[in-house]
Amino acid sequence: MITGNQLRVARFALRWSVQELSDKAGVSVRTIKRIESNDSVPQSSAVTIQTLRDCLEAAGIEFIGLPDDRPGIRIGPPKD
Numbered sequence: 001m002i003t004g005n006q007l008r009v010a011r012f013a014l015r016w017s018v019q020e021l022s023d024k025a026g027v028s029v030r031t032i033k034r035i036e037s038n039d040s041v042p043q044s045s046a047v048t049i050q051t052l053r054d055c056l057e058a059a060g061i062e063f064i065g066l067p068d069d070r071p072g073i074r075i076g077p078p079k080d
Contacts, residue, residue, distance in 0.1 A: 002053055002063050003071050004038035010061040010073045011036075025055040041067045 011021050018036075022029045027048055035042040035052070042049065053063065062074040 001041050001067055002049065003040050003067050004036050004042045005040075006063055006071050006073055007032075007042075007052060007056070008036040010056045010063070013061065013073060013075050014056070014059050016059075021052070021055065024059075025052050027052055 011018070016024075018029050018032050021027070021032055025032075031044065031048060032052070035044050035049070057063070058079050060076045060078045062076055063071070064074055065071040
């Protein structure tokens with residue numbers, strides 16, 4: 001599981017707007033904003049969170065830590 005803060009930081013690291021992430025992941029802007037407004041584990045469907053995570057990981061983001069133990073990201077090359 002990832003946190004809203006990790007999602008927000010990952011998007012920022014890629015220099016993607018909320019609209020860009022929405023377009024790439026197929027998740028509404030409103031849903032992304034709601035998820036990102038929560039610094040901890042967001043109240044959203046597991047499918048939605050996994051869709052966003054997969055999209056960001058394909059762009060080179062690695063989610064590290066656990067929600068309650070130093071959550072963060074690493075930036076690497078995009079996956080093929």
